[in-house]
Amino acid sequence: MYYIGIDLGTSAVKLLLMKSGGEIVRTVSESYPVNFPQTGWSEQNPEDWFEGSLKGLKKLIEGIDGNEVAGISFGGQMHGLTLLDAEGKVIRPAILWNDGRSQVETDYLNNEIGKANLSKYTGNIAFAGFTAPKVMWVHKNEPENFAKIAKVLLPKDYLAYRLSGVFATDVSDASGTLYFDCENRKWSDEMLKILDMKPEWLPEVYESYEPIGKILPEIAEELGISKECIIAAGAGDNAAAAVGMGIIGNGGCNISLGTSGTIFISSDSFKNDEANSLHAFDHADGGFHLMGCMLSAASCNKWWMDEIIGTSDYAKEQEGLDALGTNKIFFLPYLMGERSPLNNPDCRAMFIGMSMDTTRKDMTLAVMEGVAFALRDSFECAKKMGLDIKSSSICGGGAKSKLWCKIVSNVLGIELTQTENDEGPAMGGALLAAVACGEYASVADACAATVVKHVSVVPDPELVAKYDERYKEFSKIYPACKEAGIW
Template identity: 60%
Template sequence: MFVGIDLGTSAVKLLLMNENGKIEKIVSKEYPLYLPQPEWSEQNPDDWYAGTVAGIKELIQGFETKIKGVAVAGQMHGLVVLDKEDKVIRPAILWNDGRSKVQTDYLNNVIGKDKLSEYTANIAFAGFTAPKILWLKENEPQNFEKINKIMLPKDYIVYKLSGNFTTDYSDASGMLLLDVKSKKWSKEMLSICEINEEMLPKLYESYESVGVLSTDVALELGIKQKVEVAAGASDNAAAAIGTGITAGASCNISLGTSGTMFIPAYEFKADPNNALHSFAHADGYYHLMACMLSAASCNKWWMEDILNTKDYTKEQPNFDKLGFNEVFFLPYLMGERSPHNDTKARAAFIGMSMNTKREDMTQAVMEGVLFGLRDSLEVAKKLGIGFEKTTLCGGGAKSKLWRQMSADIMKLEVDLVETEEGPAYGAAILAGVACREFESVESACKALIKIKEHISVNQEAAKRYDEKYARFAKLYPALKGLFC
């Protein structure tokens, strides 16, 4: 059996998968998120590890002798720094932290986007790791001087489990420190950030074994046999694996806390305008990815914080209203990454009248998230990348209405996979490959991933949404100058 771990922003999710892909058990452990100042977002790495260990113990109870491999997928871009005694220097600065705007502007405008693209295939975003390192150097020099190891969130868990200081190419791609095309650390970026390669983890493919559970950890977990630990992957790459999206496949859209569009490829590709990220994939190849910072979290905010309800289904409009709503919602509750790269962007409702009802605004929130993702789809089309279908995952995929909206707004046939466990399931598959249970990631996906539902495009609704999207696309440029 194989343990797949998804280190998320609100909780760690763990699942136990057998060699046939069947999930035997799922466990989740929550931990706190700290927002000490506006635009700051932090967590304590030791909270992650405590939750992970407690979760593994609960997960494998009764199966201890059958565990063969473990892999961790996790939230991208976070900055975890350790001193020479391997102690965490300060709370981890997370992917959705916006404090490094000054450093991001410096990288993009002084170093230059062309240079960054040459060095890493990407430009700077406030969520990326390199701007966070520069922020630490400039604002907490005493902590910067203590740095002995720099790692990503999921790599902290791997380090604690195995004792090995490693990362994988998919997660490292989002640091703005990796030469993605060549799959090696960029000497130029290390120089800009005033760090050295010894501070950075050894690079692996996501499906490679980086070691085994340490003796102390195995003893604590009640495991006596050798258990392989895979390098693991970024949450988005692992989610793609969990839905069968490997090189040569179509696309995956995730409606999670953040929203992503994941486009796999055998060959390295780059967006010359840098609206899409160029990253390595967990299958050993590459992908283009769009990431919007607030997706299903917009709906959660609207339902729970504004409407004070958790009965999401009751609030949703009828299917016959798709494309007819005159209210728009800009989904920029925490700024935006793809394609605008604007930390100051903010959410807004537009188009309300005396006839606007509660359900119209609910519908606008759901539509706005998908319009935001369609912005990135249009960028992909301009690059000559075309596809006719996508898989859909994340919490938003559980909504029948959102599934149909996804097909109609994106004008893509939508497939739902039988096992909807995203990054944790993808991580378990990577663990299986690391243990040589499968020949490759692609062969594992073909053997394990099954489609359970297909959603076709409603052509009439799609036509209405085309017209509505054309209006939506004008809103951000019109309002950009008002955000502060």
């Protein structure tokens, strides 16, 4: 049998076809645009997600027996606000995870409703990227659209609806809405009242590995697959990536160097820190996880390469970058503002420390180091909670750079491992589909049978010490800029 994982990303949808036993048969990617109507805004047309996925599915299953496709599941960009009317039609473009327009609403929730109450109701505080502030923004600024709402979905759940006709979500993705009680795995009645949301607007909540229905007959016929194909709930992209990397159970850690950057720590029990600097979410394996998320990670390097120095040869630009731990230039990677742990959508990126002898190589290295330092900000929050992380998996486009992995390993002072495949959320989605279809009894069994890890980087104590000193300097820059009123 075959299982399909669909990774609904910000710039493209990636689809993966997995055979029973974990063999990856092929992957397909279809891109679509992101729109920036105003500075700090980020939107997409949900129809692009569906059309790209349908196109990709047709390519993915070419040459195989469609009747052997047993299940489809997802990993998806989190927090996006997707609004449907009573006819199931999209009301307005989806407001994405990296959209910062709702800072006024975020401040209201944190300061007027209160962080303590938010944490009590949901396990988290408000961030501008979360879904709840976006709901409030639409209510205030687009009352005519708010009045049309019949369903509120997250991005991957819209795709699941188009494929199955079922309104559903999973616990990991719902965790990022700020109207979900993460500790008790249910919608928060208190938050729905605060947001003036009707319970019937929300989809039914499933565990990530549970089936929500079967593929619609007309879609099955168009694709040439069995009408018995199961659609499973799936997970938010980071939880799905963690499954694909085998980060489940208690104490596992994964670092993602994608468009955004994350540190993901799995746990058997629910826990959050007093400052709520890390997100306390439900995991796709039935447990929980802590997560620190920075809004711009590998996208910083892409911006630097594509837009500033104008090259597509990323590998060549990294040749000869040997001043690790001694670079005099700092880069603050806040191109889209920042989430964990700063919670400031208004801060912006900057280079600091340039002189007449500063080179292109110095600045390229500073970009890579700046992302690693910002990841350490969340890592330090986890350490303050008493978590002792000795090693982590690493994935994402940035992890393909051996140099960047070396930098991250030594900035954090931990061993990094990589899996034989680096398919992240798409692989996680395929494994969740296999569990939903009964191929494996649990997510843990699926990971044990399919995920193979190899040590990628072991930190160098001398370089770790150098980066410790550099990080101390880096950590002073943001507070100084904020105190000076720059943001």
